Amino acid sequence: MCPFFKHCAKVRNLVVGICALAIWNCGGDASSGKPEEPIEASMANVMLQMNYVESPLIDSLVLDGFGADTIHLVGNPDAPFFDMDLFPSDHWVFEAKLYANGSLMQTGEIEAKLEAGTKVDLQIQLHALAGFVYVEIPLGFGNPAGIAAGSLLLDDGTDSFSYPMEIVGTTAIFKSDALALNKEYSIELSLQDSSGTTIYNMESSFFLDETTPVPQLQIKSLRSKVSFEITPATIVNKEIELTLPAIKRVPKAGDIIISEFLVNPAKSDSTAFDFIELYNGTNDTLDLNNCLIGKTTNVKESALIEAMILPPRQLLVLGNDTNPNTPEEYKHTEGFPAFAKSNGASIASIVLQCNNALIDSISYAKTDSLSVAIPILSTSATVTKSSQLNIEYYENRIDGSFWCLGTPTPGTLSFCNE
Numbered sequence: 353m354c355p356f357f358k359h360c361a362k363v364r365n366l367v368v369g370i371c372a373l374a375i376w377n378c379g380g381d382a383s384s385g386k387p388e389e390p391i392e393a394s395m396a397n398v399m400l401q402m403n404y405v406e407s408p409l410i411d412s413l414v415l416d417g418f419g420a421d422t423i424h425l426v427g428n429p430d431a432p433f434f435d436m437d438l439f440p441s442d443h444w445v446f447e448a449k450l451y452a453n454g455s456l457m458q459t460g461e462i463e464a465k466l467e468a469g470t471k472v473d474l475q476i477q478l479h480a481l482a483g484f485v486y487v488e489i490p491l492g493f494g495n496p497a498g499i500a501a502g503s504l505l506l507d508d509g510t511d512s513f514s515y516p517m518e519i520v521g522t523t524a525i526f527k528s529d530a531l532a533l534n535k536e537y538s539i540e541l542s543l544q545d546s547s548g549t550t551i552y553n554m555e556s557s558f559f560l561d562e563t564t565p566v567p568q569l570q571i572k573s574l575r576s577k578v579s580f581e582i583t584p585a586t587i588v589n590k591e592i593e594l595t596l597p598a599i600k601r602v603p604k605a606g607d608i609i610i611s612e613f614l615v616n617p618a619k620s621d622s623t624a625f626d627f628i629e630l631y632n633g634t635n636d637t638l639d640l641n642n643c644l645i646g647k648t649t650n651v652k653e654s655a656l657i658e659a660m661i662l663p664p665r666q667l668l669v670l671g672n673d674t675n676p677n678t679p680e681e682y683k684h685t686e687g688f689p690a691f692a693k694s695n696g697a698s699i700a701s702i703v704l705q706c707n708n709a710l711i712d713s714i715s716y717a718k719t720d721s722l723s724v725a726i727p728i729l730s731t732s733a734t735v736t737k738s739s740q741l742n743i744e745y746y747e748n749r750i751d752g753s754f755w756c757l758g759t760p761t762p763g764t765l766s767f768c769n770e
Contacts, residue, residue: 411451411452413450414448414450415446415448415449416447416448417444417445417447418444418446419444419466420440421441441466442465443465445463446461446462446463446464446476447461448461448476450478452530455484456482457480457481457482458479459479459481460476460477460479462476481530481533482530483530483533483560484527484528485504485506485526485531485539487504487525487527487541488524488525489523489543490522490523490635491522491523492522492633492664492665493606493746494606495522497543497551497635498545498551499545499551500545500546501517501543501544501548502516502524502526502544503515503516503517503542504541505539505540505541506531506537508532508535508536508537515527520744521744521745522743522746526541531560534560535559536557536558536559537560539554539556540553542554598635598637599637600637600639601639602639603632603639603706603711605709605710605711606711607633607634607711608638608704608711608712609633609712610628610702610704610712610741610749611629611631611741611743611765612627612628612740612766613691613702614626614736614737614739614762615691615693615700615729616730617736618732618733618734618736620733621734621735622677623677624736625671625672625677625679625682626671626672627669627682628645628669628670628702629667629669629763630662630667630669630670631666631743631765632662632665632666632668633665633743634664637661637664639661640657640660640662640668641659642656643657643711644657644703645689645703646689646705647692648703649703654689655688656686657684658685667763667764667765668684670684670688671762672688673685673686673688682762693718698717699715699716699717699726700716701713714726714749715727716728716729716739717729718731726751727739727752727755728755728757730757737757737759737760738759738760738762739757740761740767740768741754741755741767742756743767756768
């Protein structure tokens with residue numbers, strides 16, 4: 353049996369630059385008849401740093417300020433840099449909001465006095481307003497369970513809510529709208545095959561409430577001497593674990609695919625090593641006894657992979673056992689083949705076979721090859737880049753447009769995430 357869902361939160365840092373405009377009014381005495389001296393302006397830099405636990409449904413972290421001026425900052429991992437003018441004021445109001453799945457989930461507010469040339473330390477504590485339910489179901493290559501549709505029903509004793517299933521690549525997803533806190537919810541989740549027959553049904557209940565705050569949002573002053581900190585509450589996220597029957601068996605064609613490979617490290621890179629990354633896209637545990645990796649189906653030119661098991665949706669990295677740079681945990685073969693560098697327009701291959709059956713193979717060539725429809729190798733002699741597959745399009749892996757060249761990431765599914 354294997355869990356359907358395992359959420360691993362990760363911390364992402366956003367660094368945002370703000371330019372604060374400090375104003376000093378050096379006016380004269382009106383009763384003396386002396387004219388007022390002109391206003392002197394001085395620019396100052398402020399650094400904004402956001403740290404938060406990223407949930408699958410987080411949309412944005414928003415900071416609004418109202419005082420001598422109005423500011424609006426949106427924390428988005430894809431656009432983390434902002435430039436803004438801030439004026440000192442006796443009365444600033446800062447409001448922080450966190451949105452997830454299109455709804456306002458958390459909010460907090462604080463009032464402050466900001467003076468030019470002084471240091472102010474502020475902190476906003478965000479409080480959860482709502483929670484949500486998120487269910488992720490890996491379907492496995494070919495969706496062997498035949499899951500075609502599904503529904504998620506929630507009931508808080510007063511109202512009922514229904515949510516459809518969405519399939520994204522090899523994963524089925526259920527996600528609710530914002531749910532009220534401090535309530536007991538009953539849950540019913542069902543899965544159907546293409547004929548509408550229910551093949552899985554689960555009924556349970558849970559209590560949704562606010563949890564302890566952990567992530568942080570900070571604004572740190574570089575010269576304006578303003579320090580501002582926001583602490584959001586943890587995303588209130590009910591994670592649902594389900595089980596499906598799984599077995600241990602030998603691989604068959606298409607169960608394991610080549611997801612990344614590096615066979616031509618840059619000559620100037622003294623730390624690089626050749627490797628081939630394999631991915632078990634099924635929901636079963638696969639026995640790799642009698643599996644070979646080679647340039648062709650010729651057994652004599654292939655290396656025997658050591659006897660081991662490969663759990664579902666896990667990666668195995670096969671590294672060059674003769675290269676001293678190869679980490680020990682990747683040396684799973686003896687006599688790792690010298691895979692061709694594919695000079696010019698020539699085409700080379702990587703072949704995985706188990707028990708005399710072809711499991712997966714990939715043909716590749718250099719970027720200057722005439723065969724542009726297949727995965728390519730980097731031609732750089734100074735920068736090491738590996739060929740990486742977009743795993744969501746595994747069925748089109750013979751098409752080079754679903755591959756890219758990027759920084760090697762053995763042991764991690766990636767698609768040129770630089």
